[in-house]
Amino acid sequence: MYAEGNRMKSQKEEAKIFIKNDLIFSTNLELSQSFFGEKKNNKVYLHPIELFYLSNIRNLKVLEKNEELPLQQIFKRFYSPSYFVKYNVFRDWRERGLFITFPERISLKNFGKSPIKKYPSSTYNLNTKITIYFLKEECFSLAFGKEARSLFENHWFGQWGVYKNVDRGNNLTLDPVETAYLAKKGFKVIELSSDSEITFEEICKEIQKRIPYFSRILEVYEDWRDRGFILKTGFKFGTHFRVYFPNARPVSSKKEWVHSKHVLHVFPKEVSMPMSEWSRAIRVAHSVRKTFIMAIPGMKEEDYLKEKTPIDFVAWHRKSGSQVERPDQDDPSFLVLSLNEDENLSGKMLASALDRADELGLRLLIAINDRETSITYYLANRIDLPDSEHKYYEIEWFTP
């Protein structure tokens, strides 16, 4: 892993860095062969982040007016906001034996390296419209009778009887999202405490009191449900929904429990979330071996135009075997966004970064620097949900 580093160590004596009027450069062209800096007039000009890396990790001497500059001085002199988080990501990537650079150093085009995952789609009909009793204080609904049971068995709306034990109990329990969805589809809903009919809009208003951004959550639920996917609560996995592919049923023909393989989390464009929360959601999904799907509903054309999330790095990956992609031979594979553990990220910012990666045909890597300088990577993969106007991404916990 450190082979390249060791090779450079032996050249340590000649590899010096000079500072002159805020310019940082070296006359050792081997730095450029290892893809540090930009070569111009037989010199290699370095970025302040490369400077700190080469001095701190590769122990290169730094000279200003013939005097050696200690590490502490280098850091103080070149520090600017987000210098540290960027340095940590740069350092981590290079230490893995991989290459990384700044977007302004390369000519950006569509590299065609962002595969899109195709998801299936199917249609279904809700023929029987039954009456639902809505408990507005708890945001649940109940329904009774044979037709309610068939709504569960054929379309997996609600829970008949008891979870994993359908024969215990004689009622259907519908959750808030299911209640609103069925009301929108024309089901008659009676509000229990007033014993009178309640409209779809009124239901949403009630639910919104308990569930922030409910309309965004419903928007996503509808988008998937209308395409035949089954979405059920993802509470146990700390996400909004778990997802079953079209035609899943609560109990399979062999009476075996069907396990979901995906969870879906809604990340409204308006919401700014601390990275720690965001990472926690993905981590639970990972620990139960489910694919994490992220939805950012509500993005409009103008949101993408207004919000241009700054990209920190362009990075090269490994090839098969022990080979790595090289900046002089290969196209890069990733756009990298660096964030600190205690930073917030809004849905809008993230959507814009994902969009930028799509444009460039690269995959977005979100690199999070924790408080001990350890970097965790999350990789985004665009999903194609047939005819949907929303954008969805699979996010995976990634080791470069």
Added chain:
Amino acid sequence: MYAEGNRMKSQKEEAKIFIKNDLIFSTNLELSQSFFGEKKNNKVYLHPIELFYLSNIRNLKVLEKNEELPLQQIFKRFYSPSYFVKYNVFRDWRERGLFITFPERISLKNFGKSPIKKYPSSTYNLNTKITIYFLKEECFSLAFGKEARSLFENHWFGQWGVYKNVDRGNNLTLDPVETAYLAKKGFKVIELSSDSEITFEEICKEIQKRIPYFSRILEVYEDWRDRGFILKTGFKFGTHFRVYFPNARPVSSKKEWVHSKHVLHVFPKEVSMPMSEWSRAIRVAHSVRKTFIMAIPGMKEEDYLKEKTPIDFVAWHRKSGSQVERPDQDDPSFLVLSLNEDENLSGKMLASALDRADELGLRLLIAINDRETSITYYLANRIDLPDSEHKYYEIEWFTP
């Protein structure tokens, strides 16, 4: 598991429930032997939750003025807010073959059934006070030199070099909590962009911009650090800190990595958190086999007096073997708080419920009803941290 249920089914014919002027009763005294209702004048008076349970799950007939009342009518007639979440918890507990009742039905005293976990404590000295460079935009600090390294090696403040690779790099990275703590202990802190000294109060003000409730988090960090515990970021586990017991070092004598066995999450009394988030934090800890410690800082005597969280149930547990605790022979084991997945719980409410359980010598069970009527239980265990004025609890994911 359903043995008792089956026995009752055979008596189904005689077991009828009558409704008269809002009173619910049965003349079948066997219900009382199975610990349903309250016996008075040769009748068993039932709670509306017991009524719905016996009708829905045990299929008992319900009669009013000689007419059978269908399930739907029973529910409509006796519904009141939180009826449904309470019913689900009651149902789940009874279906496990265990007993549960309403607090008003039993005489409460101190049952002496809440064991307190004793934690160790130790002292340490910070002799060398070095200078720290604070990057206020990123809320990190750096320190350099031999004494900075010894601060890491002997007291595990910050990260020397790189996480799990201390020999790569020549600086100490301190996180926001460590920076504030060391400033409070008298370390000199220089703010990097202005190159001037910054006070403890100013540091906290800066950090508070990025980390909400930072003073509460620091309060807890101090409480444990001062007793010799090592607290490091719990980012990877979605909690504030991971905890090492006193005298832990970053690298053990055998050069092996030391694993933490506990994570700690701060739950300020002022913050109201959706149950889903709360449960997510505990679930990650569980999946990595770490004990989850909850801190609720800031509670004052008057907070406990003002906020009396209503307790829903008193419950009996299993004994060893296949025996269960019986209300006529055994003291109960748990106080139960029932909440829906979409409900919020504030630190204050939780602290008050935990306090009530301590008073009664019972353990608090937090029962969360998800959208599919599946109940998840979390059990709280009081921790005794020597001489601390704060209260801490181990919370475990619990299967009754």
